[in-house]
Amino acid sequence: MLKVGLTGNIGSGKSTVARIFETLGVPVYHADEEAKKFLKEKKIQIAIKKKFGDSVFSGSTIDRKKLASAVFGDKDAMAFLNSLIHPGVREDLKVWFDHHVQYSYVIQEAAILFESGFYREFDKIITVAAPVELAIQRVMHRDGTGKEEIEKRMHHQWALDRKIELSQYVIYNDEDHLVIPQVLAIHNELSK
Amino acid sequence: MKPDHEQVTGKPDDAGRDKSGNRLFVFFLCLVISAFIWFLILLSNERNTIIEYPIVFENNPGNLVLINKSDSLISLNISSGSLELITLKYLSRRTPVKIDLSNVKLTRDGNLFTAAIPTYDISRKLISRMSVPDDRVAVTPEFITLEFESISGIRVKVIPKLILEFDKQFQLSKDLQIMPDCVTVVGPQEVINKIEFIETTRKEVRKINQSQTVNVLLSLPENAKEVKCIPETVNVILTVDKFTESEIEIPIICTDAGTGIKTFPEKVKITYFVTLENYKRIDEKMFIANVIYSKEQPSEKLKVNLLQYPSFIKIIKIEPEEVEYLIIK
Numbered sequence: 001m002l003k004v005g006l007t008g009n010i011g012s013g014k015s016t017v018a019r020i021f022e023t024l025g026v027p028v029y030h031a032d033e034e035a036k037k038f039l040k041e042k043k044i045q046i047a048i049k050k051k052f053g054d055s056v057f058s059g060s061t062i063d064r065k066k067l068a069s070a071v072f073g074d075k076d077a078m079a080f081l082n083s084l085i086h087p088g089v090r091e092d093l094k095v096w097f098d099h100h101v102q103y104s105y106v107i108q109e110a111a112i113l114f115e116s117g118f119y120r121e122f123d124k125i126i127t128v129a130a131p132v133e134l135a136i137q138r139v140m141h142r143d144g145t146g147k148e149e150i151e152k153r154m155h156h157q158w159a160l161d162r163k164i165e166l167s168q169y170v171i172y173n174d175e176d177h178l179v180i181p182q183v184l185a186i187h188n189e190l191s192k
Numbered sequence: 193m194k195p196d197h198e199q200v201t202g203k204p205d206d207a208g209r210d211k212s213g214n215r216l217f218v219f220f221l222c223l224v225i226s227a228f229i230w231f232l233i234l235l236s237n238e239r240n241t242i243i244e245y246p247i248v249f250e251n252n253p254g255n256l257v258l259i260n261k262s263d264s265l266i267s268l269n270i271s272s273g274s275l276e277l278i279t280l281k282y283l284s285r286r287t288p289v290k291i292d293l294s295n296v297k298l299t300r301d302g303n304l305f306t307a308a309i310p311t312y313d314i315s316r317k318l319i320s321r322m323s324v325p326d327d328r329v330a331v332t333p334e335f336i337t338l339e340f341e342s343i344s345g346i347r348v349k350v351i352p353k354l355i356l357e358f359d360k361q362f363q364l365s366k367d368l369q370i371m372p373d374c375v376t377v378v379g380p381q382e383v384i385n386k387i388e389f390i391e392t393t394r395k396e397v398r399k400i401n402q403s404q405t406v407n408v409l410l411s412l413p414e415n416a417k418e419v420k421c422i423p424e425t426v427n428v429i430l431t432v433d434k435f436t437e438s439e440i441e442i443p444i445i446c447t448d449a450g451t452g453i454k455t456f457p458e459k460v461k462i463t464y465f466v467t468l469e470n471y472k473r474i475d476e477k478m479f480i481a482n483v484i485y486s487k488e489q490p491s492e493k494l495k496v497n498l499l500q501y502p503s504f505i506k507i508i509k510i511e512p513e514e515v516e517y518l519i520i521k
Contacts, residue, residue, distance in 0.1 A: 016456055023454050023518055141461070141511070178492055180456065180516045 002105035002190060003097065003121065007113035008128030009157050010150065011135030011142075013173035017128050018109040020183045027100045029093055031110035036064065038088045047084055051077070073156070082116065090118075105190045114158050114166065126186060127167040129160055130174055235275040243268045243281055245318060251294035253340060256305055257418050258293070259380050260339035266311055268318060269330040280322055289314055291336070298340065303381060305340040341380040345422075348377050349389045352408065352428050359401040363506060365433035365467050370426050375410060379419035387413060390421055392428070403432045433467040437508065440464070442479040444496055444515060452520035453485050453494075457512070460496050465506040478502045483515060492516070 006021070006028070008014045018028045038044055039062045048062060056067040071077040093108060100106045107126075113119045130138070132154065139150045164170050171182045244265045252258055266289055270277060291309060298305040315331035322329075350370050377384050392408040406428045410421045441461050446453035460481045466474060479501050483494035493514035501507060 019458070020456055020518065023520070178516055180518060 001097070001101050001103055002123045004105050004107045004190065005113045005119055005122035005125045006107050006109045006128070007111065007119070007125065007163065008130070008173075009135060009160055009163075010111065010153055011137075011139040012128040012130040013138070013179070014109055014111070014128050017126075017171055017173065017179060017183060018107065020180060021107055021187065024183070024187050026187065027096075027103055027106045029096050029106070029108040031089055031093070031108055031113075034092055035085050035089050038085050039064065039067075041088075044084050044088075048081075051080055072152070086116065086118075104192075112157070114163055115156075119166065124169065124190070125167040126169040126171060127160075127163045128171045128173050129164065130172075134174060235278075236273055238271060239274050239277055240269060240271050241277045241281055243270060243286070245286055246288040247336065248288045248290050249293050249338070250290055251292050253293055253296060253298060253305070255343050256298075256340040257343045257380050258338060259341045259382075259418060262337040263333050266314060266318070266336075267332045268315065269332070270322070270324055271328045272324050276324065280324075284322075289318070293338070296338070303341055305342075307338045307340070308335045309338065310335055341382070343378055344381040344384055345376045345378040346384050346387070347374045348387055349374055350410065350426050351389050351391045352426075353392050353394045353411070354406065354408070354428060355394065355396040356400060356430070357396070357398040358432070359399055361434050361436065362401045362432055363435045363465055364430060365435075365504070366431040369429040369431070371429065372423070372426060375426065376422045377419055378422060379416065383416050383419055387416070387419070392426060397430070400430065400432055403430060405429050433469075435465040435467055435506070436471060438464060438466055438471065438474065440474065440476060440479065442476055442481050445480065445482045446485060446517075447482045451485050451487070453483065453517050454520055455483055455494065455515040455517045457515060460515075461511045462498065462501070463508040463511070464501070465508060467504065470502075470504045474502065474505070481510070483517065485517070485519070 006014060006018055008017075015030075018030065022028050039048075045062060048056060048067070052067065052070050056063055056070050058066070067081070071081050097106065105124075108122070110116075110118065113122075113125070119125055135154075136147055136150050139145055140147060169186050171179060171186070173179050244267050247264050247266060249258060270280065272280075291314070293307070296307045296309060298307050311331055311334055315329070316326075319326055319329050350373055352368055352370055354368070356364075375390055377387050377390060390413075391411050393411045395406065395408050397404075397406055407425050408428055409425050410423075412419055412421065439461055441459045443458060444455045444460050446455070462479060462481070480499040482497050482499050484497070485494060494517050495514050496510055496512065498507065498510055
Protein backbone atom coordinates (compact mmCIF):
# COMPACT_ATOMS: atom_id res chain seq x y z
CA MET A 1 0.00 0.00 0.00
CA LEU A 2 1.35 3.36 -1.06
CA LYS A 3 0.99 6.31 1.30
CA VAL A 4 0.19 9.39 -0.74
CA GLY A 5 0.17 12.92 0.64
CA LEU A 6 -2.19 15.45 -0.94
CA THR A 7 -1.40 19.08 -0.30
CA GLY A 8 -1.58 22.53 -1.80
CA ASN A 9 -1.68 26.11 -0.75
CA ILE A 10 -4.76 27.80 0.66
CA GLY A 11 -7.54 28.06 -1.95
CA SER A 12 -5.87 25.61 -4.33
CA GLY A 13 -8.81 23.19 -4.22
CA LYS A 14 -7.30 20.31 -2.23
CA SER A 15 -10.64 19.30 -0.77
CA THR A 16 -12.29 19.08 -4.19
CA VAL A 17 -9.45 16.90 -5.47
CA ALA A 18 -9.68 14.76 -2.31
CA ARG A 19 -13.41 14.27 -2.92
CA ILE A 20 -12.72 13.12 -6.49
CA PHE A 21 -10.25 10.52 -5.19
CA GLU A 22 -12.83 9.42 -2.62
CA THR A 23 -15.40 9.06 -5.38
CA LEU A 24 -12.94 6.81 -7.19
CA GLY A 25 -12.92 4.61 -4.08
CA VAL A 26 -9.60 5.78 -2.63
CA PRO A 27 -9.56 6.13 1.17
CA VAL A 28 -8.71 9.71 2.13
CA TYR A 29 -7.62 10.85 5.59
CA HIS A 30 -8.48 14.51 6.14
CA ALA A 31 -5.76 15.54 8.56
CA ASP A 32 -7.10 19.03 9.20
CA GLU A 33 -10.57 17.70 9.97
CA GLU A 34 -9.18 14.99 12.22
CA ALA A 35 -6.97 17.52 14.02
CA LYS A 36 -10.06 19.54 14.90
CA LYS A 37 -11.41 16.53 16.78
CA PHE A 38 -8.38 16.57 19.05
CA LEU A 39 -9.23 20.12 20.13
CA LYS A 40 -12.26 18.63 21.89
CA GLU A 41 -10.10 16.43 24.10
CA LYS A 42 -10.07 17.60 27.70
CA LYS A 43 -6.30 17.32 28.28
CA ILE A 44 -5.59 19.35 25.13
CA GLN A 45 -8.13 22.00 26.13
CA ILE A 46 -6.46 22.34 29.53
CA ALA A 47 -3.02 22.74 27.95
CA ILE A 48 -4.33 25.36 25.52
CA LYS A 49 -6.08 27.31 28.27
CA LYS A 50 -2.84 27.27 30.29
CA LYS A 51 -0.86 28.63 27.32
CA PHE A 52 -3.29 31.05 25.67
CA GLY A 53 -5.80 31.79 28.40
CA ASP A 54 -9.60 32.09 28.15
CA SER A 55 -9.44 34.44 25.16
CA VAL A 56 -9.32 31.53 22.66
CA PHE A 57 -12.43 29.93 24.17
CA SER A 58 -16.08 30.53 23.42
CA GLY A 59 -17.77 29.16 26.50
CA SER A 60 -16.33 25.76 27.22
CA THR A 61 -15.12 25.02 23.67
CA ILE A 62 -12.07 26.23 21.82
CA ASP A 63 -12.86 28.89 19.22
CA ARG A 64 -10.71 27.77 16.27
CA LYS A 65 -10.68 31.20 14.66
CA LYS A 66 -9.48 32.86 17.84
CA LEU A 67 -6.90 30.13 18.33
CA ALA A 68 -5.69 30.54 14.75
CA SER A 69 -5.34 34.30 15.32
CA ALA A 70 -3.42 33.69 18.53
CA VAL A 71 -0.84 31.41 16.91
CA PHE A 72 -0.67 33.27 13.60
CA GLY A 73 2.83 34.64 13.03
CA ASP A 74 4.06 33.31 16.38
CA LYS A 75 6.43 30.43 15.66
CA ASP A 76 6.68 29.34 19.28
CA ALA A 77 2.94 29.31 19.77
CA MET A 78 2.51 27.38 16.53
CA ALA A 79 5.18 24.88 17.56
CA PHE A 80 3.44 24.46 20.91
CA LEU A 81 0.08 23.82 19.27
CA ASN A 82 1.59 21.37 16.78
CA SER A 83 3.31 19.52 19.60
CA LEU A 84 -0.09 19.08 21.23
CA ILE A 85 -2.02 18.01 18.15
CA HIS A 86 0.38 16.27 15.78
CA PRO A 87 1.36 13.28 17.94
CA GLY A 88 -2.30 12.42 18.33
CA VAL A 89 -2.95 12.86 14.62
CA ARG A 90 0.09 10.75 13.69
CA GLU A 91 -1.02 8.01 16.03
CA ASP A 92 -4.54 8.16 14.60
CA LEU A 93 -3.16 8.10 11.05
CA LYS A 94 -1.06 5.05 11.83
CA VAL A 95 -4.13 3.17 12.96
CA TRP A 96 -6.01 4.42 9.91
CA PHE A 97 -3.24 3.16 7.60
CA ASP A 98 -3.41 -0.25 9.27
CA HIS A 99 -7.10 -0.38 8.54
CA HIS A 100 -6.58 0.23 4.84
CA VAL A 101 -3.70 -2.04 3.92
CA GLN A 102 -5.82 -3.84 1.35
CA TYR A 103 -5.86 -0.76 -0.90
CA SER A 104 -3.19 -0.14 -3.50
CA TYR A 105 -2.82 3.38 -2.17
CA VAL A 106 -4.35 5.71 0.39
CA ILE A 107 -4.26 9.47 0.62
CA GLN A 108 -3.76 11.92 3.45
CA GLU A 109 -4.95 15.44 2.72
CA ALA A 110 -3.13 18.09 4.70
CA ALA A 111 -2.58 21.80 4.19
CA ILE A 112 0.86 22.01 5.82
CA LEU A 113 2.30 18.67 4.75
CA PHE A 114 5.58 20.29 3.67
CA GLU A 115 5.73 23.01 6.31
CA SER A 116 5.32 20.44 9.11
CA GLY A 117 8.01 18.18 7.60
CA PHE A 118 5.46 15.36 7.59
CA TYR A 119 5.89 14.91 3.83
CA ARG A 120 8.89 12.65 4.44
CA GLU A 121 6.53 9.98 5.77
CA PHE A 122 4.87 9.54 2.37
CA ASP A 123 5.77 7.51 -0.69
CA LYS A 124 4.29 10.04 -3.14
CA ILE A 125 3.17 13.61 -2.89
CA ILE A 126 0.43 15.24 -4.97
CA THR A 127 0.38 19.04 -4.97
CA VAL A 128 -2.69 20.91 -6.11
CA ALA A 129 -1.64 24.13 -7.80
CA ALA A 130 -3.71 27.22 -8.53
CA PRO A 131 -2.72 30.77 -9.49
CA VAL A 132 -2.42 33.01 -6.43
CA GLU A 133 -5.12 35.47 -7.54
CA LEU A 134 -7.59 32.67 -8.27
CA ALA A 135 -6.81 31.03 -4.91
CA ILE A 136 -7.39 34.34 -3.12
CA GLN A 137 -10.72 34.80 -4.88
CA ARG A 138 -11.80 31.29 -3.92
CA VAL A 139 -11.00 31.80 -0.24
CA MET A 140 -12.62 35.23 -0.22
CA HIS A 141 -15.79 33.69 -1.62
CA ARG A 142 -15.64 30.59 0.54
CA ASP A 143 -14.81 32.08 3.94
CA GLY A 144 -15.56 35.76 3.46
CA THR A 145 -11.99 36.48 4.55
CA GLY A 146 -10.33 39.72 3.45
CA LYS A 147 -7.63 39.71 0.79
CA GLU A 148 -4.92 40.99 3.14
CA GLU A 149 -5.63 38.28 5.69
CA ILE A 150 -5.41 35.59 3.00
CA GLU A 151 -2.16 37.01 1.66
CA LYS A 152 -0.70 36.94 5.19
CA ARG A 153 -1.66 33.30 5.56
CA MET A 154 -0.19 32.51 2.15
CA HIS A 155 3.03 34.22 3.17
CA HIS A 156 3.47 31.64 5.93
CA GLN A 157 3.10 28.75 3.50
CA TRP A 158 5.85 27.43 1.29
CA ALA A 159 6.07 28.84 -2.21
CA LEU A 160 4.25 26.71 -4.76
CA ASP A 161 7.41 26.14 -6.83
CA ARG A 162 9.16 24.65 -3.82
CA LYS A 163 6.25 22.29 -3.18
CA ILE A 164 6.07 21.27 -6.83
CA GLU A 165 9.79 20.51 -6.81
CA LEU A 166 9.31 18.00 -3.99
CA SER A 167 6.12 16.48 -5.46
CA GLN A 168 5.76 13.49 -7.74
CA TYR A 169 2.44 14.73 -9.13
CA VAL A 170 0.94 18.16 -9.73
CA ILE A 171 -2.74 18.80 -10.35
CA TYR A 172 -3.42 22.19 -11.91
CA ASN A 173 -6.74 23.46 -10.62
CA ASP A 174 -7.04 26.67 -12.59
CA GLU A 175 -9.51 27.92 -15.16
CA ASP A 176 -7.58 26.34 -18.04
CA HIS A 177 -7.20 22.70 -16.98
CA LEU A 178 -9.82 20.08 -16.29
CA VAL A 179 -9.17 18.53 -12.87
CA ILE A 180 -10.84 15.14 -13.22
CA PRO A 181 -8.70 13.91 -16.15
CA GLN A 182 -5.57 14.80 -14.16
CA VAL A 183 -6.89 12.93 -11.11
CA LEU A 184 -7.82 9.92 -13.25
CA ALA A 185 -4.33 9.82 -14.77
CA ILE A 186 -2.72 9.77 -11.30
CA HIS A 187 -5.27 7.27 -10.01
CA ASN A 188 -4.58 4.91 -12.92
CA GLU A 189 -0.86 5.12 -12.32
CA LEU A 190 -1.09 4.60 -8.57
CA SER A 191 -3.56 1.74 -8.93
CA LYS A 192 -1.20 -0.36 -11.09
CA MET B 193 -0.98 137.17 -72.13
CA LYS B 194 -2.63 137.75 -68.82
CA PRO B 195 -2.37 134.67 -66.55
CA ASP B 196 -5.71 133.32 -65.27
CA HIS B 197 -6.51 132.83 -61.60
CA GLU B 198 -5.49 129.12 -61.52
CA GLN B 199 -2.14 129.85 -63.07
CA VAL B 200 -1.54 132.51 -60.47
CA THR B 201 -2.79 130.72 -57.31
CA GLY B 202 -2.41 127.07 -58.43
CA LYS B 203 -6.23 126.44 -57.47
CA PRO B 204 -9.45 126.61 -59.64
CA ASP B 205 -11.51 129.66 -58.88
CA ASP B 206 -14.84 129.27 -56.87
CA ALA B 207 -17.15 130.22 -59.75
CA GLY B 208 -15.73 127.49 -62.01
CA ARG B 209 -16.04 124.88 -59.23
CA ASP B 210 -19.76 125.65 -58.56
CA LYS B 211 -20.52 125.41 -62.24
CA SER B 212 -19.04 121.90 -62.68
CA GLY B 213 -20.79 120.71 -59.44
CA ASN B 214 -24.22 121.84 -60.73
CA ARG B 215 -23.64 120.05 -63.99
CA LEU B 216 -22.88 116.76 -62.17
CA PHE B 217 -26.00 117.07 -60.01
CA VAL B 218 -28.27 117.61 -63.01
CA PHE B 219 -26.70 114.64 -64.75
CA PHE B 220 -27.41 112.30 -61.84
CA LEU B 221 -30.94 113.65 -61.36
CA CYS B 222 -31.73 112.95 -65.00
CA LEU B 223 -30.23 109.47 -64.64
CA VAL B 224 -32.40 108.67 -61.60
CA ILE B 225 -35.56 110.01 -63.29
CA SER B 226 -34.91 108.02 -66.45
CA ALA B 227 -34.21 104.86 -64.41
CA PHE B 228 -37.48 105.36 -62.53
CA ILE B 229 -39.42 105.83 -65.78
CA TRP B 230 -37.69 102.74 -67.19
CA PHE B 231 -38.70 100.79 -64.07
CA LEU B 232 -42.34 101.94 -64.36
CA ILE B 233 -42.43 100.90 -68.01
CA LEU B 234 -40.95 97.59 -66.99
CA LEU B 235 -43.59 97.06 -64.32
CA SER B 236 -46.39 97.84 -66.72
CA ASN B 237 -45.24 95.01 -69.00
CA GLU B 238 -47.23 91.84 -68.81
CA ARG B 239 -45.48 88.86 -67.24
CA ASN B 240 -46.25 85.38 -65.88
CA THR B 241 -45.75 84.05 -62.38
CA ILE B 242 -46.87 81.05 -60.39
CA ILE B 243 -48.42 81.49 -56.98
CA GLU B 244 -48.89 78.35 -54.91
CA TYR B 245 -51.42 77.78 -52.16
CA PRO B 246 -50.96 74.89 -49.73
CA ILE B 247 -53.98 72.62 -49.29
CA VAL B 248 -55.18 71.41 -45.92
CA PHE B 249 -57.64 68.51 -45.86
CA GLU B 250 -60.20 68.54 -43.10
CA ASN B 251 -62.88 66.18 -41.81
CA ASN B 252 -62.07 62.81 -43.34
CA PRO B 253 -65.16 60.91 -44.39
CA GLY B 254 -66.45 58.71 -41.55
CA ASN B 255 -64.29 55.66 -40.75
CA LEU B 256 -61.90 56.41 -43.58
CA VAL B 257 -58.32 57.48 -43.45
CA LEU B 258 -56.52 59.40 -46.16
CA ILE B 259 -53.68 57.25 -47.40
CA ASN B 260 -52.59 59.11 -50.49
CA LYS B 261 -52.99 62.60 -51.92
CA SER B 262 -51.85 63.45 -55.40
CA ASP B 263 -51.27 67.14 -54.72
CA SER B 264 -50.79 69.27 -51.69
CA LEU B 265 -50.58 72.61 -53.53
CA ILE B 266 -52.85 74.55 -55.89
CA SER B 267 -50.79 76.52 -58.40
CA LEU B 268 -52.14 79.64 -60.08
CA ASN B 269 -50.24 80.63 -63.19
CA ILE B 270 -51.07 84.35 -63.43
CA SER B 271 -50.41 86.54 -66.42
CA SER B 272 -50.47 90.21 -65.39
CA GLY B 273 -48.51 93.38 -65.00
CA SER B 274 -45.28 93.04 -63.06
CA LEU B 275 -46.38 95.48 -60.37
CA GLU B 276 -49.51 93.44 -59.69
CA LEU B 277 -47.59 90.21 -59.71
CA ILE B 278 -45.04 91.50 -57.24
CA THR B 279 -47.88 92.62 -54.99
CA LEU B 280 -49.62 89.25 -55.29
CA LYS B 281 -46.54 87.15 -54.90
CA TYR B 282 -44.68 88.97 -52.20
CA LEU B 283 -47.01 91.38 -50.49
CA SER B 284 -50.34 89.60 -50.23
CA ARG B 285 -51.05 87.02 -47.50
CA ARG B 286 -51.45 83.45 -48.70
CA THR B 287 -53.56 81.41 -46.33
CA PRO B 288 -53.76 77.62 -46.89
CA VAL B 289 -56.78 76.39 -48.80
CA LYS B 290 -58.94 74.24 -46.55
CA ILE B 291 -60.83 71.43 -48.23
CA ASP B 292 -63.62 69.82 -46.28
CA LEU B 293 -63.70 66.10 -47.06
CA SER B 294 -66.79 65.24 -45.03
CA ASN B 295 -69.11 65.25 -48.06
CA VAL B 296 -66.66 64.31 -50.74
CA LYS B 297 -67.97 61.94 -53.42
CA LEU B 298 -66.20 58.60 -53.14
CA THR B 299 -65.75 55.74 -55.56
CA ARG B 300 -65.11 52.37 -53.97
CA ASP B 301 -62.65 49.81 -55.29
CA GLY B 302 -62.41 46.96 -52.78
CA ASN B 303 -60.95 48.42 -49.58
CA LEU B 304 -59.90 51.53 -51.44
CA PHE B 305 -61.99 54.67 -51.83
CA THR B 306 -61.01 57.37 -54.30
CA ALA B 307 -62.21 60.93 -54.72
CA ALA B 308 -61.46 63.47 -57.42
CA ILE B 309 -62.06 67.02 -56.25
CA PRO B 310 -62.25 69.68 -58.98
CA THR B 311 -60.20 72.74 -58.18
CA TYR B 312 -62.38 75.04 -60.28
CA ASP B 313 -64.49 76.42 -57.40
CA ILE B 314 -61.50 76.75 -55.13
CA SER B 315 -59.48 78.60 -57.73
CA ARG B 316 -62.42 80.90 -58.49
CA LYS B 317 -62.51 81.93 -54.85
CA LEU B 318 -58.79 82.52 -54.87
CA ILE B 319 -58.91 84.53 -58.08
CA SER B 320 -61.82 86.62 -56.78
CA ARG B 321 -59.54 87.90 -54.02
CA MET B 322 -57.12 89.18 -56.64
CA SER B 323 -57.75 92.01 -59.08
CA VAL B 324 -56.91 89.78 -62.01
CA PRO B 325 -59.37 88.72 -64.73
CA ASP B 326 -60.28 84.99 -64.79
CA ASP B 327 -58.90 84.46 -68.27
CA ARG B 328 -55.44 85.55 -67.14
CA VAL B 329 -55.16 82.69 -64.59
CA ALA B 330 -54.44 79.05 -65.32
CA VAL B 331 -55.01 76.62 -62.44
CA THR B 332 -53.18 73.35 -61.85
CA PRO B 333 -54.16 70.72 -61.01
CA GLU B 334 -57.65 70.65 -62.33
CA PHE B 335 -58.51 67.76 -60.03
CA ILE B 336 -57.05 66.66 -56.72
CA THR B 337 -57.15 62.90 -56.47
CA LEU B 338 -57.39 61.41 -53.02
CA GLU B 339 -57.27 57.81 -51.84
CA PHE B 340 -58.89 56.62 -48.64
CA GLU B 341 -58.94 53.35 -46.82
CA SER B 342 -61.25 52.04 -44.14
CA ILE B 343 -59.91 52.61 -40.66
CA SER B 344 -59.07 49.34 -38.88
CA GLY B 345 -58.01 48.75 -35.35
CA ILE B 346 -55.90 46.06 -33.70
CA ARG B 347 -54.79 45.48 -30.13
CA VAL B 348 -51.04 45.35 -29.70
CA LYS B 349 -48.74 44.90 -26.74
CA VAL B 350 -46.97 47.88 -25.23
CA ILE B 351 -43.25 47.60 -24.66
CA PRO B 352 -41.83 50.09 -22.17
CA LYS B 353 -38.59 51.82 -23.08
CA LEU B 354 -37.57 53.12 -19.70
CA ILE B 355 -34.05 53.68 -18.51
CA LEU B 356 -34.15 53.03 -14.80
CA GLU B 357 -31.41 54.00 -12.39
CA PHE B 358 -31.87 52.94 -8.80
CA ASP B 359 -30.41 54.27 -5.61
CA LYS B 360 -28.04 51.86 -3.90
CA GLN B 361 -29.78 48.65 -2.69
CA PHE B 362 -33.07 49.53 -4.40
CA GLN B 363 -34.43 47.29 -7.12
CA LEU B 364 -37.72 46.36 -8.75
CA SER B 365 -39.47 43.81 -6.58
CA LYS B 366 -42.04 43.03 -9.29
CA ASP B 367 -41.90 43.10 -13.05
CA LEU B 368 -42.87 46.42 -14.58
CA GLN B 369 -46.65 46.72 -14.77
CA ILE B 370 -47.99 48.56 -17.78
CA MET B 371 -51.48 50.02 -17.56
CA PRO B 372 -52.92 49.26 -20.04
CA ASP B 373 -50.51 46.63 -21.30
CA CYS B 374 -52.24 46.56 -24.71
CA VAL B 375 -53.49 49.50 -26.76
CA THR B 376 -55.65 49.82 -29.85
CA VAL B 377 -53.82 50.95 -32.93
CA VAL B 378 -56.11 52.55 -35.47
CA GLY B 379 -55.20 53.29 -39.05
CA PRO B 380 -55.06 51.90 -42.56
CA GLN B 381 -55.25 48.13 -42.61
CA GLU B 382 -52.07 47.78 -44.61
CA VAL B 383 -50.07 49.85 -42.13
CA ILE B 384 -51.42 48.46 -38.89
CA ASN B 385 -51.05 44.88 -40.07
CA LYS B 386 -47.29 45.42 -39.91
CA ILE B 387 -47.39 46.63 -36.31
CA GLU B 388 -46.74 43.86 -33.80
CA PHE B 389 -46.17 46.03 -30.74
CA ILE B 390 -45.95 49.67 -29.72
CA GLU B 391 -42.99 50.99 -27.81
CA THR B 392 -43.19 53.83 -25.38
CA THR B 393 -40.97 56.83 -25.88
CA ARG B 394 -37.62 56.60 -24.12
CA LYS B 395 -37.77 57.98 -20.64
CA GLU B 396 -35.09 58.10 -17.99
CA VAL B 397 -36.02 57.71 -14.35
CA ARG B 398 -33.11 58.26 -12.00
CA LYS B 399 -32.44 57.93 -8.28
CA ILE B 400 -35.32 55.52 -7.77
CA ASN B 401 -35.82 54.66 -4.11
CA GLN B 402 -39.58 54.16 -3.89
CA SER B 403 -42.46 52.71 -5.86
CA GLN B 404 -43.89 55.08 -8.42
CA THR B 405 -46.01 55.39 -11.53
CA VAL B 406 -44.55 56.89 -14.65
CA ASN B 407 -46.77 58.20 -17.44
CA VAL B 408 -45.17 57.63 -20.82
CA LEU B 409 -46.19 58.65 -24.31
CA LEU B 410 -46.47 55.88 -26.86
CA SER B 411 -44.13 56.10 -29.78
CA LEU B 412 -45.64 55.40 -33.19
CA PRO B 413 -43.50 53.52 -35.67
CA GLU B 414 -41.77 55.58 -38.30
CA ASN B 415 -43.68 55.89 -41.58
CA ALA B 416 -46.98 55.39 -39.78
CA LYS B 417 -48.18 58.94 -39.38
CA GLU B 418 -51.75 57.98 -40.29
CA VAL B 419 -51.83 55.65 -37.31
CA LYS B 420 -53.24 56.57 -33.93
CA CYS B 421 -52.90 54.84 -30.59
CA ILE B 422 -55.81 54.72 -28.20
CA PRO B 423 -54.88 55.72 -25.54
CA GLU B 424 -51.83 57.76 -26.47
CA THR B 425 -50.09 57.28 -23.12
CA VAL B 426 -49.69 54.43 -20.65
CA ASN B 427 -48.78 54.26 -17.00
CA VAL B 428 -45.79 52.17 -16.02
CA ILE B 429 -45.88 51.07 -12.40
CA LEU B 430 -42.50 50.57 -10.74
CA THR B 431 -42.77 48.49 -7.59
CA VAL B 432 -39.55 49.19 -5.76
CA ASP B 433 -38.13 47.67 -2.61
CA LYS B 434 -34.92 47.76 -0.67
CA PHE B 435 -32.81 44.70 -1.43
CA THR B 436 -29.89 42.99 0.17
CA GLU B 437 -27.40 40.62 -1.42
CA SER B 438 -27.20 37.12 -0.06
CA GLU B 439 -25.78 33.69 -0.95
CA ILE B 440 -26.84 30.11 -0.58
CA GLU B 441 -25.18 26.83 -1.42
CA ILE B 442 -27.38 24.14 -2.88
CA PRO B 443 -26.58 20.61 -4.03
CA ILE B 444 -26.42 19.91 -7.74
CA ILE B 445 -28.61 17.05 -8.88
CA CYS B 446 -28.43 15.09 -12.09
CA THR B 447 -31.90 14.66 -13.49
CA ASP B 448 -30.86 11.87 -15.81
CA ALA B 449 -31.93 8.94 -13.64
CA GLY B 450 -30.24 6.35 -15.84
CA THR B 451 -26.72 7.58 -15.11
CA GLY B 452 -24.93 7.97 -11.80
CA ILE B 453 -23.29 11.37 -12.09
CA LYS B 454 -21.17 12.94 -9.38
CA THR B 455 -20.28 16.56 -9.93
CA PHE B 456 -17.28 18.50 -8.65
CA PRO B 457 -18.03 20.63 -6.81
CA GLU B 458 -21.17 18.93 -5.55
CA LYS B 459 -22.77 22.21 -4.58
CA VAL B 460 -23.36 25.42 -6.43
CA LYS B 461 -23.32 28.85 -4.84
CA ILE B 462 -26.23 31.10 -5.77
CA THR B 463 -25.82 34.83 -5.19
CA TYR B 464 -29.09 36.72 -5.22
CA PHE B 465 -30.87 39.93 -4.28
CA VAL B 466 -33.76 39.66 -1.86
CA THR B 467 -35.95 42.27 -0.21
CA LEU B 468 -35.32 42.75 3.47
CA GLU B 469 -38.81 41.51 4.34
CA ASN B 470 -38.30 38.26 2.38
CA TYR B 471 -34.74 37.67 3.58
CA LYS B 472 -35.74 35.20 6.31
CA ARG B 473 -38.08 33.27 4.03
CA ILE B 474 -35.21 31.90 1.95
CA ASP B 475 -34.68 28.19 2.39
CA GLU B 476 -32.40 25.75 0.59
CA LYS B 477 -35.45 23.65 -0.35
CA MET B 478 -36.74 26.50 -2.52
CA PHE B 479 -33.87 25.96 -4.96
CA ILE B 480 -33.18 23.18 -7.41
CA ALA B 481 -30.01 23.14 -9.46
CA ASN B 482 -29.31 20.37 -11.91
CA VAL B 483 -26.99 19.20 -14.63
CA ILE B 484 -28.02 17.23 -17.68
CA TYR B 485 -25.71 14.58 -19.01
CA SER B 486 -26.15 13.52 -22.58
CA LYS B 487 -24.84 10.11 -23.50
CA GLU B 488 -25.09 11.04 -27.15
CA GLN B 489 -23.09 14.24 -26.79
CA PRO B 490 -20.85 13.91 -23.74
CA SER B 491 -18.94 17.06 -22.83
CA GLU B 492 -16.01 17.77 -20.55
CA LYS B 493 -18.10 19.96 -18.28
CA LEU B 494 -21.82 20.13 -17.51
CA LYS B 495 -23.74 23.38 -17.36
CA VAL B 496 -25.49 24.04 -14.06
CA ASN B 497 -29.15 24.97 -14.54
CA LEU B 498 -31.15 26.66 -11.84
CA LEU B 499 -34.48 24.87 -12.25
CA GLN B 500 -36.29 26.41 -9.35
CA TYR B 501 -35.85 29.43 -7.15
CA PRO B 502 -38.19 31.75 -5.23
CA SER B 503 -40.01 34.26 -7.41
CA PHE B 504 -39.24 37.07 -4.98
CA ILE B 505 -35.48 36.97 -5.48
CA LYS B 506 -33.27 38.13 -8.30
CA ILE B 507 -30.43 35.84 -9.27
CA ILE B 508 -27.11 37.62 -9.61
CA LYS B 509 -24.79 34.73 -10.32
CA ILE B 510 -24.34 31.00 -10.15
CA GLU B 511 -20.90 29.73 -9.21
CA PRO B 512 -19.59 27.66 -10.84
CA GLU B 513 -21.60 27.87 -14.03
CA GLU B 514 -20.12 24.59 -15.23
CA VAL B 515 -18.92 21.58 -13.27
CA GLU B 516 -16.71 18.61 -13.93
CA TYR B 517 -18.23 15.20 -13.34
CA LEU B 518 -17.61 11.51 -12.93
CA ILE B 519 -19.94 8.80 -14.11
CA ILE B 520 -20.31 6.28 -11.31
CA LYS B 521 -20.71 2.75 -12.59
